[in-house]
Every structure is written in C-alpha cells, then in structure tokens.
Amino acid sequence: MSALIRLTDVSKRYGDAAALLPTNLDIERGKTTVLIGPSGCGKSTLLRLIIHLIEPDSGSITFDGEPISTDNIDALRRRIGYVIQEGGLFPHLTARANVLLMTRHVGKSQEEMHGRLLELCELTRFSDQLLPRYPVELSGGQRQRVSLMRALMLSPQLLLLDEPLGALDPLVRAALQKDLKKIFARLQQTVLFVTHDLAEAIYFGDKIVLMNEGRIVQKGSVTDLREKPAEPFVLEFINAQRGVVLT
Amino acid sequence: MNSVRPALVGRGRRARRARPIGRFLLLLILFASICTANGNPVIIGSKKFTESYVLGEIAKRTLMDPGIPAEHRQGMGGTIILWQALRGGQIDVYPEYAGTITQEILKSDRSLSLDQIRESLAKFGVGMTEPLGFNNTYALVMRHSEAQRLGVRTISDLRRYPQLKIGLTHEFLDRQDGWWPLRERYALPQQNVIGIDHALGYAALANGSIDIKDAYSTDAKIEQNDLVVLEDDLQFFPKYEAVFLFRLSIRGDAIAALRRLEGTLDERRMIRLNAEAERTKNYTRAADLYFNRGAASANSVGDSFPQKLARWTLRHLQLAGFSLLLSVIFGIPLGIIASRGGPIGQLIIGFASVVQTIPSLALLALLVPLPFFGISVRTAIAALFLYGLLPIVRNTATGLQDIPRSLRESAVALGLSPFVRLWEIYLPMASRSILSGIKTSAVINVGTATLAALIGAGGLGEPILSGLNLNDHVTILEGAIPAAVLALFVQWFFDLLDRVLIPKGLRL
Numbered sequence: 001m002s003a004l005i006r007l008t009d010v011s012k013r014y015g016d017a018a019a020l021l022p023t024n025l026d027i028e029r030g031k032t033t034v035l036i037g038p039s040g041c042g043k044s045t046l047l048r049l050i051i052h053l054i055e056p057d058s059g060s061i062t063f064d065g066e067p068i069s070t071d072n073i074d075a076l077r078r079r080i081g082y083v084i085q086e087g088g089l090f091p092h093l094t095a096r097a098n099v100l101l102m103t104r105h106v107g108k109s110q111e112e113m114h115g116r117l118l119e120l121c122e123l124t125r126f127s128d129q130l131l132p133r134y135p136v137e138l139s140g141g142q143r144q145r146v147s148l149m150r151a152l153m154l155s156p157q158l159l160l161l162d163e164p165l166g167a168l169d170p171l172v173r174a175a176l177q178k179d180l181k182k183i184f185a186r187l188q189q190t191v192l193f194v195t196h197d198l199a200e201a202i203y204f205g206d207k208i209v210l211m212n213e214g215r216i217v218q219k220g221s222v223t224d225l226r227e228k229p230a231e232p233f234v235l236e237f238i239n240a241q242r243g244v245v246l247t
Numbered sequence: 248m249n250s251v252r253p254a255l256v257g258r259g260r261r262a263r264r265a266r267p268i269g270r271f272l273l274l275l276i277l278f279a280s281i282c283t284a285n286g287n288p289v290i291i292g293s294k295k296f297t298e299s300y301v302l303g304e305i306a307k308r309t310l311m312d313p314g315i316p317a318e319h320r321q322g323m324g325g326t327i328i329l330w331q332a333l334r335g336g337q338i339d340v341y342p343e344y345a346g347t348i349t350q351e352i353l354k355s356d357r358s359l360s361l362d363q364i365r366e367s368l369a370k371f372g373v374g375m376t377e378p379l380g381f382n383n384t385y386a387l388v389m390r391h392s393e394a395q396r397l398g399v400r401t402i403s404d405l406r407r408y409p410q411l412k413i414g415l416t417h418e419f420l421d422r423q424d425g426w427w428p429l430r431e432r433y434a435l436p437q438q439n440v441i442g443i444d445h446a447l448g449y450a451a452l453a454n455g456s457i458d459i460k461d462a463y464s465t466d467a468k469i470e471q472n473d474l475v476v477l478e479d480d481l482q483f484f485p486k487y488e489a490v491f492l493f494r495l496s497i498r499g500d501a502i503a504a505l506r507r508l509e510g511t512l513d514e515r516r517m518i519r520l521n522a523e524a525e526r527t528k529n530y531t532r533a534a535d536l537y538f539n540r541g542a543a544s545a546n547s548v549g550d551s552f553p554q555k556l557a558r559w560t561l562r563h564l565q566l567a568g569f570s571l572l573l574s575v576i577f578g579i580p581l582g583i584i585a586s587r588g589g590p591i592g593q594l595i596i597g598f599a600s601v602v603q604t605i606p607s608l609a610l611l612a613l614l615v616p617l618p619f620f621g622i623s624v625r626t627a628i629a630a631l632f633l634y635g636l637l638p639i640v641r642n643t644a645t646g647l648q649d650i651p652r653s654l655r656e657s658a659v660a661l662g663l664s665p666f667v668r669l670w671e672i673y674l675p676m677a678s679r680s681i682l683s684g685i686k687t688s689a690v691i692n693v694g695t696a697t698l699a700a701l702i703g704a705g706g707l708g709e710p711i712l713s714g715l716n717l718n719d720h721v722t723i724l725e726g727a728i729p730a731a732v733l734a735l736f737v738q739w740f741f742d743l744l745d746r747v748l749i750p751k752g753l754r755l
Contacts, residue, residue, distance in 0.1 A: 074664065084657065085653075090657075090658070092676055092678075102661055105663065105664070160660075
C-alpha cells in the first residue's frame with residue numbers, strides 16, 4: 001500500500017531564510033509518524049505545507065495519490081483533521097458548535113452528527129455535560145479534547161497534530177498522551193504528530209523523523225536513532241533529553 | 248428672532264426601507280425611521296434673520312389661505328444659499344431686497360431699475376414681485392449714549408474716532424455693498440474690525456465689546472437696545488426694497504397670491520412685526536398681525552413645547568439614524584477590505600481619516616453646491632454618513648486584524664469557505680470592536696446632527712441655532728439638553744445592543 005502523503009523535493013523559503021530545504025517524506029497509512037527537532041527546525045513548516053496554509057516554493061505534495069493544489073485543497077482539508085497547541089477553538093462558539101462547525105457545510109443529517117458527537121465524547125473521554133460550555137469555561141486539557149473531537153468529526157484519513165500537548169501541565173499531559181495513543185490505535189488512524197519532546201516522540205512514534213535546520217536528519221525507530229545515528233547532531237539531540245528518555 | 252417652528256423639509260420624499268442585512272441592521276433600521284411622503288407644496292425659503300422669517304410666514308399664510316399648499320423652510324442661510332436653492336428648485340419663493348439682487352445676485356456695479364432687474368432675473372427663470380412697500384437698507388448703529396457723548400450723528404463723523412471697535416456680520420464684511428467699499432467711500436480709519444454673528448453682535452454692543460455694528464434699518468433691536476442709526480450722509484447704501492423672488496414655473500395662482508402683498512407693508516408696520524416676532528419668539532403670530540385678524544388661523548397656532556420637542560427629536564433621530572445606517576452598510580465592507588492591508592486598505596483608511604479632519608461646517612458647505620445635494624436633508628445625511636465612516640471602518644479593520652493567526656489558520660484548515668469563515672468566524676470574533684466603532688459613530692452623529700439645522704434640515708440644532716440668533720439661552724437649552732440626553736440614550740442603547748449582538752463566548 002502506498003503512502004498516504006508523499007512529499008517530493010518540497011522546499012520553502014521565507015525571504016532569505018530557508019525554512020525547509022528540498023525534502024522527501026512518506027507518511028504511511030495507519031501509523032503515527034512523529035516529527036521532532038529543536039525550535040525552528042522546519043517541522044511545523046512541513047505540517048503547514050501539507051494542510052496548505054503555506055504554499056511550497058518547489059516540489060509536490062500528494063494526498064492519497066492526488067497532488068495537493070489550491071483547487072482541491074478545501075475538499076482535501078475535510079479529509080484531514082488539524083489540532084494546534086492552543087486548540088484553535090473559536091471563542092464565540094460553544095464546545096458543541098465548535099465540533100459540529102463543519103458538519104453543517106458537508107450536508108450530514110442532524111441525528112447522524114449527534115450520534116457521532118456522543119461517540120467522540122466517549123472516545124476522547126469528554127463529558128457531554130460540558131458541550132454547552134464556551135472555550136473559556138473549559139480547562140486546557142478539556143479544550144484539547146474538544147479540539148481533537150472537532151478534528152475527528154468527519155472521520156479524517158489523516159490527523160495532523162502540531163504540539164497538541166505543549167501547553168498543558170505534566171499531569172494533564174500524561175493523561176492525554178495515554179488517551180491519544182489508545183484513540184489512534186482504536187481508529188487505526190494515520191497521524192502526523194509534531195513535538196519537540198523526545199519522550200513524547202518515543203511514546204507515540206511508530207516512526208520518528210528528526211529534523212534540524214530545515215532538513216530531515218534521520219528517520220527510523222528510536223533504536224535506529226540511538227544506535228545508528230546518521231550524524232553527531234542525532235546523539236547531541238538525544239543526549240540533551242537523556243534524563244527523560246532513560247525513565 | 249426665534250425659529251420656533253422647525254424648517255419643513257423633505258419635499259416629495261418617499262418612505263425609505265433598507266434591505267435587512269443580518270439582525271443588527273434590522274435594529275438600526277428601526278432606529279433610522281421613515282420619512283413621510285408629501286404632496287407638491289410651494290416651498291418658501293427665508294434667510295437667517297427675523298424679518299426674513301416673518302416675510303416667509305406671511306407668504307406661507309398668503310398662499311395657504313386660498314388653499315395653495317405651502318411649506319416654509321426657515322432660516323436657510325445667506326443670500327447665495329437662498330439664490331442657489333431657488334435656481335436649483337429646492338425652494339420656489341423667498342423674500343429678497345432689490346439692492347441685494349443688484350449687487351450680490353446680478354453683480355452689477357451700477358444701480359438698476361426694477362424693470363431692469365426683472366428682465367435680468369427672467370433669464371434665470373425667476374420672477375419678482377413689485378416692492379412690498381418698505382426699504383430695509385443696511386445701516387451702521389451705535390449705542391445712543393456713546394453717540395451723544397462723542398457727538399457722532401453721521402457715518403462721516405466716525406472719521407474722527409479711529410479707536411472705535413467695529414463688529415460686523417460676516418455677510419456684510421464680504422458684500423460688494425458692504426464694509427470695504429463703505430470704508431473706502433467714507434475713508435474710515437478704524438482698524439479694529441471683527442466678524443461677529445448678527446444676534447451676538449447686539450450683545451457685544453450692549454456690553455461694550457464693540458462700539459459699532461451693521462444692522463437693517465427695520466431691525467426691531469435698534470429700538471429695543473437704545474441704539475441710533477448713523478446717517479448715510481454720502482448716500483452709500485443702495486435702496487433695499489423688499490420683494491419676493493419666485494420661480495416663474497410655479498402655479499399661476501401662487502404668483503397672483505404673492506402679488507397681492509405688493510405695496511402693503513410700510514417700514515413702521517414691518518418694524519412692528521419684527522418687534523412682535525422677537526418679543527413672542529413666534530413668527531407665525533407676527534405674520535398673523537399682518538393679516539390683522541384677531542384669531543389665528545388653524546395652521547398658524549404655535550405648537551406646544553412637547554410637540555416641538557417630539558418633532559425636533561424625531562427628525563434628529565432620522566438624521567442620525569439614517570446616516571448611521573449608511574455608515575454601517577458601507578463602513579463594514581470597507582473595513583473588511585481595509586483589514587487586508589495593502590495599498591487599497593491604506594487608501595480606504597486614509598480617505599476616511601481625511602474626511603474626519605474636515606470641519607463639519609465646512610463639509611456641509613462643500614456639499615451644498617453639488618448637484619443632487621443642495622439645501623436638503625440629503626446633504627445633512629450625506630455629511631453625517633461621511634463622518635460616521637472612519638470609526639466603523641477602522642474598528643472593523645482592527646477587529647479583524649486582531650484575530651490571532653492560529654485561529655484564522657484553524658478556520659482555514661477546517662476547510663471552511665472564505666465567505667463562511669468571514670461570516671461565521673471572523674466577523675463574530677470582531678463584533679465587539681465593530682460595535683464599539685458603530686457606537687462611536689452614533690454618538691458623533693447625534694452631536695454633529697445639530698449642525699444640520701444650518702442647512703434647514705431641522706433637528707435639535709434648530710432651537711440651538713435660533714437661540715444663538717436671539718442670544719436667548721433658554722431656547723438654546725431647549726435644543727442642547729435634549730441633544731445631550733439623546734447622546735446618553737444612544738450610548739445606553741448600544742451598550743444594550745452589545746449584550747444582544749456580541750456572542751456570549753466573547754463576553755465571559
């Protein structure tokens with residue numbers, strides 16, 4: 001089975017600075033691919049290129065074999081779920097309205113969507129009592145669960161997560177990590193997960209993609225990275241976070 | 248002089264309805280009320296001083312008694328504004344003086360006979376009655392006591408007292424038969440000459456701020472204030488015989504009715520009518536004196552204060568509300584475009600800012616000569632609309648620009664169409680800022696709408712303007728207090744609107 005997302009020689013510059021050097025990458029179906037690297041390494045740029053928030057300067061990106069372009073992107077975005085660090089919930093809409101926002105625009109029936117909503121509440125362990133609340137009335141962890149529900153509402157083929165747990169305190173974060181991993185397994189979801197935290201990458205990643213200064217340094221399992229580092233930076237990055245990794 | 252009755256406006260205006268765009272335009276439409284339709288009455292204009300008001304009322308009564316519908320727009324401004332309004336068809340009749348016609352309208356350096364004047368006016372489609380009977384010439388006046396003390400009797404005598412302070416109306420300062428030629432003819436030495444409003448000038452004269460001012464020879468204030476008219480010993484001032492000017496195209500019976508006024512008003516009678524108007528502050532009653540009937544006719548009974556207040560306030564709300572509605576309809580889309588930045592965005596913000604810097608009075612004056620506008624409610628609404636734009640455009644633009652990038656991108660990444668993003672996400676999120684812009688515009692409009700009275704558009708500015716002309720504080724307050732209350736009410740109304748229109752999630 002071919003890759004769900006394929007990047008071929010994709011690059012992006014901001015003025016003089018190269019945000020992403022020409023890069024090739026496959027995102028495999030049903031697996032969780034983790035993009036990791038220090039701040040400014042290009043991991044978020046790569047994610048934003050896939051959802052077409054920015055356009056590549058060169059190269060092509062295909063989704064399920066179809067090249068992503070301005071013409072088909074709105075249809076493709078409905079097959080992609082996207083969660084960001086701050087949740088990206090709209091403050092003027094309740095949790096329910098945030099989750100159901102897209103459904104009104106794709107012509108799904110009310111009952112179908114209500115059933116799906118309750119299913120997602122159960123899946124993300126979010127109390128349906130909280131659905132009438134506004135984002136400001138929810139905790140950080142609850143907001144991320146709502147954001148995840150919104151992303152999963154239309155059963156996307158691909159889930160993009162841009163440091164989704166980065167703003168949470170450690171206890172909430174640990175609980176959500178556990179839940180997320182279960183959800184991904186249960187849905188056999190294709191996931192692209194961006195983090196700068198190695199422990200999180202190891203916890204989630206079927207495949208880890210380490211990036212630095214706009215390019216992919218190494219792809220593989222954590223063992224590959226540790227035992228066969230492609231260059232000194234790999235070890236440097238791992239050692240910097242050793243304390244966490246060894247636990 | 249007192250503009251007790253408001254200027255009647257809006258000839259042939261149809262009831263207007265705006266198409267509702269969202270619930271909050273609906274609310275604004277309620278706020279902007281509907282103007283009433285009218286028949287096709289003869290519109291009488293008058294200049295901004297007592298005698299002209301009274302003559303206008305007399306003309307109205309003369310027309311209405313035989314059943315010709317007539318409206319009187321009081322105190323529209325000076326000669327040029329009235330003349331332009333007559334030529335432009337915004338008014339059909341107004342009282343004028345032969346000397347003014349010669350000098351200001353026909354711009355002739357020599358004096359013209361009445362027949363010559365009539366001939367020249369016919370080229371403009373304008374007719375003129377025979378003189379009404381009195382000559383209201385310009386004059387210089389000073390305090391009786393001061394004149395006696397200095398031994399001043401004629402204008403020539405002023406040459407001996409170069410220290411005297413002179414306060415003149417702006418119109419007199421600019422006229423071809425006004426101050427500068429007068430000063431040249433008499434070789435007057437006075438340097439201390441200021442421009443001052445006619446009514447305020449009398450107060451200035453009384454308290455000694457000025458020593459000499461211009462006046463009209465039939466002005467009731469001359470007697471009231473114990474002033475003397477300085478003799479025009481060099482016969483500088485032309486004859487100012489009062490006449491009515493009318494459009495030749497108006498109905499024949501109207502012209503015939505006006506002609507019946509010819510030769511019926513001598514100077515003593517006019518002074519009496521002027522004095523009555525100033526004493527009672529009721530032009531209609533003064534005009535009734537002319538007709539010498541004990542009982543006032545049905546249409547000339549002065550309205551009670553609550554009735555007047557209701558009418559002023561309603562018109563004020565119409566002016567402010569309708570212009571605000573236009574500002575919203577145009578301002579929000581312009582703000583949306585401006586929020587995208589770039590040269591077009593800067594152009595929009597720049598334009599709105601420049602409009603805001605034009606003094607409101609100047610903006611009105613600039614719009615009046617344009618076709619379609621003229622002396623009308625339209626002009627007032629257009630000026631208020633332009634004023635209301637900037638706060639709405641700017642607040643819409645900044646409200647949209649302040650939406651965090653992460654939320655914009657979330658909306659994009661969800662796959663919402665651009666219109667849905669704007670309508671369901673961006674505009675609700677910017678609603679607080681947009682509404683506060685609208686609130687600012689509304690309060691500015693309610694304040695600025697008082698100036699609409701200057702071009703006869705009515706509203707609470709009317710008593711303020713009359714009060715200024717009369718130097719009558721009570722009349723000023725009759726307009727100023729309701730205007731202030733109205734501004735508070737508008738503020739309160741929009742605070743309430745905030746609760747209805749700003750999504751709950753943004754208010755927590």
